[in-house]
Amino acid sequence: MFRPGVPERQLWVIEEDGQLQAFLVARFSAAECELENLVVANQYRRRGLASQLLRTLVASGRQHNLERILLEVRESNQAARALYAKFGFKENGRRKAYYRQPPEDAILLVLILHCTSSSAPNR
Secondary structure (H helix, E strand, O other): OOOOOOOEEEEEEEEEOOEEEEEEEEEEOOOEEEEEEEEEOHHHOOOOHHHHHHHHHHHHHHHOOOOEEEEEEEOOOHHHHHHHHHOOOEEEEEEEEEEOOOOEEEEEEEEEOOOOOOOOOOO
């Protein structure tokens, strides 16, 4: 937790020989998690680090018995959108002109972790 009284946040870092390669920050609440930031340093991209961090986040979400993981991504960030799609995230909405410099919509994504209905199949 970064401050008392706020939802729990977790930070995962990948580093080697003192070099920060990637990190992920997520905020946890009772039923869901919001992926707040996922960053891979330019020179370490295309090495699977973002996938490694996402696998860790999904496992932690399941361990916390969460229902879903939420995030937003720039509409133009096709690489990130493809990565999230590979993990099963689905488009769930849009925030018009959410980003600035340059102005751009945010695409809202959700990954359902646990079925809330007792009739739903087990995962």
